[in-house]
Amino acid sequence: MNHFALRYMCLLRKYGEVPQSDTTTCFIIDDTVLEKSGVRMEGISRVFRPYERQMRIGLQAVTLCLL
Secondary structure, three states, X not given: OHHHHHHHHHHHHHXXXXXXXXOOOOEEEEEXXXXXOOOOOOOXXXXXXXXXXXXXXXXXXXXXXXX
């Protein structure tokens, strides 16, 4: 997620559209599936991954980035 935000800022600078430091110019919402990786994990469930068209066991993590 951080790489995406840095790439976005780099593209803004390239085209001369650098935002002011005190304003929010973009909201980035990411919903990542964290697959189960241990023997026990609290709060896991079955999560549908649309690009694979399969159900996986894990967590659905939703993050918000403000630029």
